[in-house]
Amino acid sequence: xxxxxxxxxxxxxxxxxxxxxxxxxxxxxxxxxxxxxxxxxxxxxxxxxxxxxxxxxxxxxxxxxxxxxxxxxxxxxxxxxxxxxxxxxxxxxxxxxxxxxxxxxxxxxxxxxxxxxxxxxxxxxxxxxxxxxxxxxxxxxxxxxxxxxxxxxxxxxxxxxxxxxxxxxxxxxxxxxxxxxxxxxxxxxxxxxxxxxxxxxxxxxxxxxxxxxxxxxxxxxxxxxxxxxxxxxxxxxxxxxxxxxxxxxxxxxxxxxxxxxxxxxxxxxxxxxxxxxxxxxxxxxxxxxxxxxxxxxxxxxxxxxxxxxxxxxxx
Amino acid sequence: xxxxxxxxxxxxxxxxxxxxxxxxxxxxxxxxxxxxxxxxxxxxxxxxxxxxxxxxxxxxxxxxxxxxxxxxxxxxxxxxxxxxxxxxxxxxxxxxxxxxxxxxxxxxxxxxxxxxxxxxxxxxxxxxxxxxxxxxxxxxxxxxxxxxxxxxxxxxxxxxxxxxxxxxxxxxxxxxxxxxxxxxxxxxxxxxxxxxxxxxxxxxxxxxxxxxxxxxxxxxxxxxxxxxxxxxxxxxxxxxxxxxxxxxxxxxxxxxxx
Numbered sequence: 001x002x003x004x005x006x007x008x009x010x011x012x013x014x015x016x017x018x019x020x021x022x023x024x025x026x027x028x029x030x031x032x033x034x035x036x037x038x039x040x041x042x043x044x045x046x047x048x049x050x051x052x053x054x055x056x057x058x059x060x061x062x063x064x065x066x067x068x069x070x071x072x073x074x075x076x077x078x079x080x081x082x083x084x085x086x087x088x089x090x091x092x093x094x095x096x097x098x099x100x101x102x103x104x105x106x107x108x109x110x111x112x113x114x115x116x117x118x119x120x121x122x123x124x125x126x127x128x129x130x131x132x133x134x135x136x137x138x139x140x141x142x143x144x145x146x147x148x149x150x151x152x153x154x155x156x157x158x159x160x161x162x163x164x165x166x167x168x169x170x171x172x173x174x175x176x177x178x179x180x181x182x183x184x185x186x187x188x189x190x191x192x193x194x195x196x197x198x199x200x201x202x203x204x205x206x207x208x209x210x211x212x213x214x215x216x217x218x219x220x221x222x223x224x225x226x227x228x229x230x231x232x233x234x235x236x237x238x239x240x241x242x243x244x245x246x247x248x249x250x251x252x253x254x255x256x257x258x259x260x261x262x263x264x265x266x267x268x269x270x271x272x273x274x275x276x277x278x279x280x281x282x283x284x285x286x287x288x289x290x291x292x293x294x295x296x297x298x299x300x301x302x303x304x305x306x307x308x309x310x311x312x313x314x315x
Numbered sequence: 316x317x318x319x320x321x322x323x324x325x326x327x328x329x330x331x332x333x334x335x336x337x338x339x340x341x342x343x344x345x346x347x348x349x350x351x352x353x354x355x356x357x358x359x360x361x362x363x364x365x366x367x368x369x370x371x372x373x374x375x376x377x378x379x380x381x382x383x384x385x386x387x388x389x390x391x392x393x394x395x396x397x398x399x400x401x402x403x404x405x406x407x408x409x410x411x412x413x414x415x416x417x418x419x420x421x422x423x424x425x426x427x428x429x430x431x432x433x434x435x436x437x438x439x440x441x442x443x444x445x446x447x448x449x450x451x452x453x454x455x456x457x458x459x460x461x462x463x464x465x466x467x468x469x470x471x472x473x474x475x476x477x478x479x480x481x482x483x484x485x486x487x488x489x490x491x492x493x494x495x496x497x498x499x500x501x502x503x504x505x506x507x508x509x510x511x512x513x514x515x516x517x518x519x520x521x522x523x524x525x526x527x528x529x530x531x532x533x534x535x536x537x538x539x540x541x542x543x544x545x546x547x548x549x550x551x552x553x554x555x556x557x558x559x560x561x562x563x564x565x566x567x568x569x570x571x572x573x
Contacts (some may be wrong), residue, residue, distance in 0.1 A: 174430070178429060178430065180432050180433060180434070181427070181432060182428040182429075183427040183428065183429050185420075188409075189406045189409070189417050192406040193404055193407070195404055198387070198388045199366070199388050199392055199397070199398060199404070199475070200418055200421035200474065201392040203425070210429075214429075
């Protein structure tokens, strides 16, 4: 497998992140783990945005990934992290294959609201499920990695951080290839002119369906990693504000590059953490102003700062 | 001659408006057929029905002897009938080259790859050949939005031809193109069409273009076909002159008709 410049850069950044994990304080490791796991969910949102669809319900797959990891350990004796994460992705794929049959018939606001509706249905089911802890959710069982049980606390935190970085790297490389591959480019073509795609003999609906299912798998991985990192899942993962947060991060980063959601998720996490620390009663307002500033001054997201810099160098 | 496209009693009604009334058409393989008529005569409705964009109210459409009624546009395209549009339908945020590469990938497979790069060397080389064939290679790396109308039309038609269709339907290929460019554009298109051995049906308002390039004319008026035959005969028809062209045809200007 030949790696291009972007893929090598992503690999080096991932390696630097893993090494950085050995010298960083626990709070920073935790913050970065959650940010990177959420970035994976945002990758799913961005994949759909590239095809012209905005999902306001990506929390559905984030929640499915998280709950499957939690339930796997709690009820089915699946303690291996990789097996639990894979199962989460599998369940998300099955659910997406079913929901996608309906959702990919719709476009624009109808798609956005329907995706939100399914996410809220899951939220409602979980809130009513006493066995799953209702609104409180439940704790994730201690997990292992290929039979090795990391030490509770810092050891576990560092392991899940490394797993998140490695997962992020694999997903980033795959998505980078996906966006340049037939389906990735043609999904963008669907956004630009669906009629022409149809008259080239392709089915825009099935292209969007494939994209929707792939995005669900990626988002579920993010949910599973979050569950491992926090050791807890609750119905808030499927709540509409959580899905809104993913759209927020997607807009913050922009669609320009596979690295954009990672950068945006880290910026978002820091802004929110420090806003809550210093202005606890108005942190939402700080986030609102941040998004406003990005939309006005950087309509193509934070990544446009990097792409402008590159263009300047070429000129 | 073998019939490639046949419509039987094709009707389209939009509420009380009858856009197409009992259209019975037979197009033979290798023909270049011009469709004329004033605005609202039903020309584009006819093309839209035949290519699956509009569902006829009644009637039958046969392509190569098989019914294509109710088929999707993509199924009809895959069956061998391609079309271009009155307003060129391209991917505006992509370069001209990438537009053709997408069309090439679509022609190769209905299931695009998940991981193989779309921009392969082979596709780039083929797309460059097509750009040269259509005389738009100087716009290779331009975004579609930065390309003149005539070149956009050519790219639109080139994309339709990429899948090696048996029949090509062109909806007003010279609309929005300057008078000076029309002949060059049509010469380029007709040369490409002849090389591919494609049957052509095109809607056109410019009678000079019709006379120059077609072997047969269908004249539409108010959803009906009022004349069908050789260009000289149809354009000289009194009813066509009264209802469609409004003037006598000029003498033939070239030998473009095949």
